[in-house]
Amino acid sequence: MILSSASPAGVILTLAAALAYAVPAAKRLDARHARVALLVAWVLHALVLAWSLLGDAPRFGFAPALSMTAWLVLTVYAVERQLFPQLEARWALAALGAAAVLLAWLFPGTPLHVSASPLLPLHWALGIASYGLFAAAVVHAWLMMRAERQMRRASEPQAGVPLLTLERLTFRFATGGFVLLSATLLAGAVFGEAAGVAGWRWDHKTVFSVLAWIAFATLLLGRMRFGWRGRKAVRVLYGGSLLLLLAYVGSRFVLEVMLGRTA
Secondary structure (H helix, E strand, O other): OOHHHOOHHHHHHHHHHHHHHHOOOOOOOOHHHHHHHHHHHHHHHHHHHHHHHHOOOOEEOHHHHHHHHHHHHHHHHHHHHHHOOOOOOHHHHHHHHHHHHHHHHHOOOEEOOOOOOOHHHHHHHHHHHHHHHHHHHHHHHHHHHHHHHHHHOOOOOOOOOOHHHHHHHHHHHHHHHHHHHHHHHHHHHHHHHHHOOOOOOOOHHHHHHHHHHHHHHHHHHHHHHHOOOHHHHHHHHHHHHHHHHHHHHHHHHHHHHHOOOOO
16 A cells, blocks of 8 residues: 555545545436436546556556456446446446545555557556456346346336346457457467566466456357356356456455565
């Protein structure tokens, strides 16, 4: 935790984004004002991310990676909300955004070093994008299971996104995440030192990434060949996402927080 190194501008942006995320969670706020507040929070969150990478002292680590993932999930939600106005997840996503920006403030990561290779930013971008798509798949899977429980309990009529639509969106995001994860692993294997990722090494990050890739490949193959759906598919998705979370975020957390090391 390196709060003393945070610049005043970064602190102001972080606190403003966290407070803005708290507004959409207010139960007395009508839908229109809640959308405006969430948009303001989303913009402030983007400024926080930009400052952490391009500001006075650029840094990156497990918490900024989670913050970027949360921002991507919120971006997906903002787009989908235009297509499916009945999609309701603003309270949970606002809480996720607030927690993400505060966590990145508490644990800003390690200083970024200037790299001559343009492949390292590409490698990072592919990895973070895959995190974002799988996180969106997890959110949709959670919404899908919630809708299924409501149907089983014969509660009030379903007013949200239809169950089959949520299922279709879940697998679309999972497929997109799998493609990007494959590209990330391929970049690490092919470019190696040129990309600044220390080549292909069977360390904890690589092992968990490959295990996650196998889990997601099994999920998509099971869906295509055997028609997996419902709880079975969601369990595999959750398991693969946990493995992927442990790959970079977990390994960096151990290094930065538990061991106090930068590499």
